[in-house]
Amino acid sequence: MLNKQIKLAILAIFIAIPFITFAQETLTGLQIIQNVYDRPAGEDQVGDLTMSLINSRGDERVRTIKQFVKEFDNMEKKIMYFVSPADVRNTSFMNWSYNEEGKDDDQWIYLPALKRVKRISSDSKSDYFMGSDFTYDDLGDRHPSSDTHKLLREEKLNGEDCYVVESTPKEEEYMYSRTVTWIIKDKWIGMKKEFYDEDGDHLKTLSVKKFEKIDNLWTILHSEMHNVQKNHTTKMELKNVKLNTGIPDNKFTERMMKRGI
Amino acid sequence: MGKFTKLSAMIFTLLLVSNGFGQSLFFSGYGRNYTGALINGDHEYTIIQNTFNLNIEHSKNNVAFKVNPYIYQYPNAELKLNLREAYMDIFFDSMDLRIGKQQIIWGKADGVFITDIISPKDLSEFLLRDFEEIRTGITSIKADYYMGNNTLELVWAPTFTPTIMPDDNSFWYPQMYFPIAPTFDNSKRDVEQNVGNGEYFAKYSVLSSAIDFEIMAGYMWDDDPTMHITKTMNSQTKQLTSLTITPEHHRLGLGGGSFSSTLGSFVLRGEGAYYNGKYFNTENPQIADGVVEKNYLHYLVGLEFTLFNINMSTQFIQQAILDYDKPIKNDEFENTMTFLAYKTFLRETLRLELFSYIGLNNSDALVRPKITYDFSDGFQMVFGANIFVGDEGRFGQYDDNDMLYAKIKYSF
Numbered sequence: 001m002l003n004k005q006i007k008l009a010i011l012a013i014f015i016a017i018p019f020i021t022f023a024q025e026t027l028t029g030l031q032i033i034q035n036v037y038d039r040p041a042g043e044d045q046v047g048d049l050t051m052s053l054i055n056s057r058g059d060e061r062v063r064t065i066k067q068f069v070k071e072f073d074n075m076e077k078k079i080m081y082f083v084s085p086a087d088v089r090n091t092s093f094m095n096w097s098y099n100e101e102g103k104d105d106d107q108w109i110y111l112p113a114l115k116r117v118k119r120i121s122s123d124s125k126s127d128y129f130m131g132s133d134f135t136y137d138d139l140g141d142r143h144p145s146s147d148t149h150k151l152l153r154e155e156k157l158n159g160e161d162c163y164v165v166e167s168t169p170k171e172e173e174y175m176y177s178r179t180v181t182w183i184i185k186d187k188w189i190g191m192k193k194e195f196y197d198e199d200g201d202h203l204k205t206l207s208v209k210k211f212e213k214i215d216n217l218w219t220i221l222h223s224e225m226h227n228v229q230k231n232h233t234t235k236m237e238l239k240n241v242k243l244n245t246g247i248p249d250n251k252f253t254e255r256m257m258k259r260g261i
Numbered sequence: 262m263g264k265f266t267k268l269s270a271m272i273f274t275l276l277l278v279s280n281g282f283g284q285s286l287f288f289s290g291y292g293r294n295y296t297g298a299l300i301n302g303d304h305e306y307t308i309i310q311n312t313f314n315l316n317i318e319h320s321k322n323n324v325a326f327k328v329n330p331y332i333y334q335y336p337n338a339e340l341k342l343n344l345r346e347a348y349m350d351i352f353f354d355s356m357d358l359r360i361g362k363q364q365i366i367w368g369k370a371d372g373v374f375i376t377d378i379i380s381p382k383d384l385s386e387f388l389l390r391d392f393e394e395i396r397t398g399i400t401s402i403k404a405d406y407y408m409g410n411n412t413l414e415l416v417w418a419p420t421f422t423p424t425i426m427p428d429d430n431s432f433w434y435p436q437m438y439f440p441i442a443p444t445f446d447n448s449k450r451d452v453e454q455n456v457g458n459g460e461y462f463a464k465y466s467v468l469s470s471a472i473d474f475e476i477m478a479g480y481m482w483d484d485d486p487t488m489h490i491t492k493t494m495n496s497q498t499k500q501l502t503s504l505t506i507t508p509e510h511h512r513l514g515l516g517g518g519s520f521s522s523t524l525g526s527f528v529l530r531g532e533g534a535y536y537n538g539k540y541f542n543t544e545n546p547q548i549a550d551g552v553v554e555k556n557y558l559h560y561l562v563g564l565e566f567t568l569f570n571i572n573m574s575t576q577f578i579q580q581a582i583l584d585y586d587k588p589i590k591n592d593e594f595e596n597t598m599t600f601l602a603y604k605t606f607l608r609e610t611l612r613l614e615l616f617s618y619i620g621l622n623n624s625d626a627l628v629r630p631k632i633t634y635d636f637s638d639g640f641q642m643v644f645g646a647n648i649f650v651g652d653e654g655r656f657g658q659y660d661d662n663d664m665l666y667a668k669i670k671y672s673f
Contacts, residue, residue: 084638085672087639096470098470104523104525108473113393114392115365119473120528121527123567130609253407
């Protein structure tokens with residue numbers, strides 16, 4: 001009887017293996033990118049962001065930001081308080097990013113010298129954030145439907161099994177002609193991403209240097225964007241990260257932009 | 262001795278406060294040199310100013326305070342020491358209270374004051390000062406009640422603070438044309454400080470995905486005095502023998518609103534107010550003191566957009582006197598435009614900017630090109646020009662005051 005069960009089990013495994021392999025192989029580029037997009041990041045997150053801008057001569061400028069992010073039913077709200085340098089202290093930036101496909105983000109900025117919350121256009125996604133190597137779009141979650149995705153290959157990177165996916169924007173005027181992303185198979189983290197400019201030349205590379213499980217959720221803590229054409233690098237480190245702390249809804253309001261941290 | 266005493270008192274206070282609050286007291290501010298000279302003539306200096314601006318802040322649980330002393334130092338002149346703001350905050354669940362001297366800014370317009378009428382202007386240098394410095398703080402109690410993204414704000418200013426005008430000998434003293442030299446009678450200039458002479462403001466504002474808007478009302482004093490004119494004529498020659506000007510502030514009621522919304526890549530703004538009880542000078546000889554009371558509208562529409570990677574913004578502003586009488590000195594409609602263009606370079610460390618006011622009635626303008634360079638974090642250099650175009654009008658009257666300037670600022 002036992003012998004029969006073992007035989008059946010072995011048979012089942014042999015039958016299943018090709019299907020498992022087949023199932024893995026049939027993951028499309030879109031499915032892989034969708035999995036990255038859908039990777040749980042918690043209901044809310046608070047952390048201290050340090051951005052170090054390093055130019056070709058090695059000169060470094062540091063910007064520090066306190067950020068709060070929260071998922072709502074149909075949108076993600078984020079508020080950033082600029083802590084340093086001194087001349088931008090108490091400036092705050094709020095972004096409401098909608099799940100609805102094609103709906104533009106709403107953005108506001110509070111400048112302490114003006115003492116007024118001002119609505120700004122979210123159309124400048126190709127602008128660089130605070131002089132860094134990250135554009136506003138690089139920092140957001142680009143919806144998978146904005147690009148056409150193609151699985152190029154599978155390979156190891158830094159000891160991790162990765163899918164390599166090429167994404168080509170559907171929008172003709174987009175700032176990148178294509179991106180290539182190395183995605184860790186079992187974690188759905190984009191570990192490396194190459195950006196190609198409108199002429200198809202390699203522009204910059206994003207490398208994830210450190211990620212950890214916080215509250216059982218994979219969280220990127222340290223990444224670097226290197227502009228290969230200008231030999232300029234931005235290091236982005238997230239410290240004191242806390243997930244699911246129950247940030248109140250009213251954190252993401254004009255009142256809190258003005259009040260500051 | 263006076264300035265020494267003031268400085269000593271300030272330093273003593275700071276030390277006292279620092280010791281009391283220890284590490285939790287937060288200091289920030291800047292030091293700045295601002296030098297400007299006329300382009301024409303002998304290149305006379307229009308300004309040589311050294312500034313020290315300090316923000317002292319502390320917060321604990323649901324209370325906070327801020328004090329913002331500043332010093333302007335001019336060569337061979339007394340130090341000018343003042344408080345831009347000095348207030349306390351009390352935060353409740355759905356309400357905030359701010360009590361003390363504070364700047365209160367309303368509206369959506371840039372560089373134009375329509376519903377932004379609570380904090381009076383400091384026009385010592387016309388409209389050339391930085392935003393933070395052009396508005397003076399007023400002693401008031403401000404209560405904000407929050408309902409999600411809706412806010413009801415009530416302000417009571419127990420005393421009246423007028424616009425600060427340039428000194429008589431200043432480059433920026435406005436032109437006034439009189440047939441003979443007038444005598445000023447300042448006996449009615451001050452508004453008596455009593456409970457009945459307070460100012461009251463209310464605003465309801467909404468910030469939402471589709472649109473941000475504000476609706477406001479105010480019962481206030483006109484920040485700018487009305488110039489009542491008394492003429493004496495020689496009965497035989499019919500010649501004007503004396504002219505007495507009596508500046509007087511009058512009560513003003515106003516209601517208005519503003520909005521801001523995005524239309525694709527454009528940000529559309531609008532702001533308007535109806536002023537009830539504004540006084541205008543008139544040349545009607547039947548009017549004894551040379552002023553008439555009229556209601557008037559002040560409004561604008563503006564658009565912000567990006568073209569060729571240059572950030573641009575333009576506004577059209579109109580002031581309309583209702584029930585207009587021909588002898589009123591002001592035009593029935595006064596139209597002004599503003600235009601702003603800027604672009605940053607070198608990872609936002611270099612900014613080129615051009616801002617201008619254009620007076621459409623008098624074909625005059627103020628053109629303000631500016632280069633800002635962040636030499637290192639917190640250390641900024643600004644080089645700019647203020648070019649006045651035209652012969653008359655709000656900007657053209659300063660045609661001889663075209664100037665170049667430099668500002669060097671260190672923030673900490």
